[in-house]
Amino acid sequence: MWAFFDNLLNAILPPRCIKCGAVIADDSGLCADCFNEINFISAPYCQKCGHPFETTPSAGKMLCGRCMKNLKTPFRFSRSAVHYDEASKNLILAFKFMDKTDNAATLARWLNLAGRDIWAAGVDLMLPVPLHYTRLLKRRYNQCALLAAELHKLNGVPTDYTSLVKHRRTRPQVEFSGHERIKNLKGAFSVKHPEKIKGKRVVLIDDVMTTGSTLKECALALKRAGARSVDTLTVARVV
Ligand SMILES: [Zn+2]
Numbered sequence: 056m057w058a059f060f061d062n063l064l065n066a067i068l069p070p071r072c073i074k075c076g077a078v079i080a081d082d083s084g085l086c087a088d089c090f091n092e093i094n095f096i097s098a099p100y101c102q103k104c105g106h107p108f109e110t111t112p113s114a115g116k117m118l119c120g121r122c123m124k125n126l127k128t129p130f131r132f133s134r135s136a137v138h139y140d141e142a143s144k145n146l147i148l149a150f151k152f153m154d155k156t157d158n159a160a161t162l163a164r165w166l167n168l169a170g171r172d173i174w175a176a177g178v179d180l181m182l183p184v185p186l187h188y189t190r191l192l193k194r195r196y197n198q199c200a201l202l203a204a205e206l207h208k209l210n211g212v213p214t215d216y217t218s219l220v221k222h223r224r225t226r227p228q229v230e231f232s233g234h235e236r237i238k239n240l241k242g243a244f245s246v247k248h249p250e251k252i253k254g255k256r257v258v259l260i261d262d263v264m265t266t267g268s269t270l271k272e273c274a275l276a277l278k279r280a281g282a283r284s285v286d287t288l289t290v291a292r293v294v
């Protein structure tokens with residue numbers, strides 16, 4: 056019965072490539088041409104921060120130079136699905152600013168695959184990176200919350216949309232570089248319900264990891280609230 060309705064729906068509204076709009080045979084999200092343009096991050100990569108390696112490192116050295124130096128980071132694991140480049144940029148900007156909210160289902164499938172090390176290590180809660188309420192009113196949706204909701208349908212990990220809040224409005228991060236980015240966000244996030252976070256292994260869901268300062272500020276707030284570990288899972292990252 057459902058197959059009949061599925062076929063009927065596909066005949067009326069055939070699935071389309073979320074990038075170029077071409078009609079596609081299945082609901083994989085992208086046509087073959089657009090899929091080939093996307094630069095997926097695959098092994099080998101640093102086991103901790105997920106930074107992709109050009110070549111396979113020698114046995115036992117699955118950490119990048121930075122992680123080997125044991126630099127202080129609030130993250131247990133970081134993973135991203137794709138490189139942030141021209142091909143993925145348009146897809147993400149359309150999803151974020153131009154109401155292409157249908158893209159969430161495809162992007163969540165990528166997140167689910169990219170996060171396999173995180174699911175294997177065990178995680179209790181997924182938390183989308185929050186927007187300040189004034190930004191949310193303007194944009195009408197939080198793209199990270201949409202990603203988390205779609206991801207929850209795939210992996211069943213509980214999602215918390217309300218505990219982590221951005222209580223201070225900040226200038227867009229693109230206006231700053233380096234240390235200024237960290238300063239811009241300092242103390243902008245807080246945890247409203249610390250009892251829901253205490254002792255939990257949480258994963259932050261975001262669209263793009265640029266320098267990681269947003270995710271770091273969120274992680275520090277979560278650690279202050281007693282989170283046992285914080286991972287990050289983003290659709291794309293600047294490599
Ligand atoms: Zn396409």
Ligand SMILES: [Zn+2]
Nearest residue numbers: 101104119122
């Ligand atoms: Zn690393």
